Amino acid sequence: MSEAERPPGKTTIAPGVLVTIIKAAAVQVDGVSRLAQTPSGVNTLFNRSFEKGVQVHVEENGRVHADIYLILNGEVNLRDTGLKVQKEAELAISKMVGLEVGSVNVHIENVDFPNHPPDEE
Numbered sequence: 001m002s003e004a005e006r007p008p009g010k011t012t013i014a015p016g017v018l019v020t021i022i023k024a025a026a027v028q029v030d031g032v033s034r035l036a037q038t039p040s041g042v043n044t045l046f047n048r049s050f051e052k053g054v055q056v057h058v059e060e061n062g063r064v065h066a067d068i069y070l071i072l073n074g075e076v077n078l079r080d081t082g083l084k085v086q087k088e089a090e091l092a093i094s095k096m097v098g099l100e101v102g103s104v105n106v107h108i109e110n111v112d113f114p115n116h117p118p119d120e121e
Helices: 015-027 078-097
Strands: 032-035 054-058 064-073 101-112
Touching: 015 032, 015 054, 015 064, 015 078, 064 078, 078 101
Parallel strands: 064 101
Antiparallel strands: 032 064, 054 064
């Protein structure tokens, strides 16, 4: 069998790689302060495809679903920043690993406000 006739192999991407890609895409968006804790529960005990701030599920057909938990800066529009994070995560997944994105859910868990001096009376 020649090189041209050889059937293509299979590439497997570990969920942890997807998590790393999504984290990098999320934190580079202006207005993102940091990643938040992912909610814990029975599902996270048996699911290895989550880390602080990101949970990933990959369907049998290769479609990726992600939940991103964030703390945003209080000086930004929360909705617009969430939409930017969604777009950046989708773009990163599709460009870097070539997988189809089913959904990217952004959960804004908290807001960081800058320290303000006390109001003068």
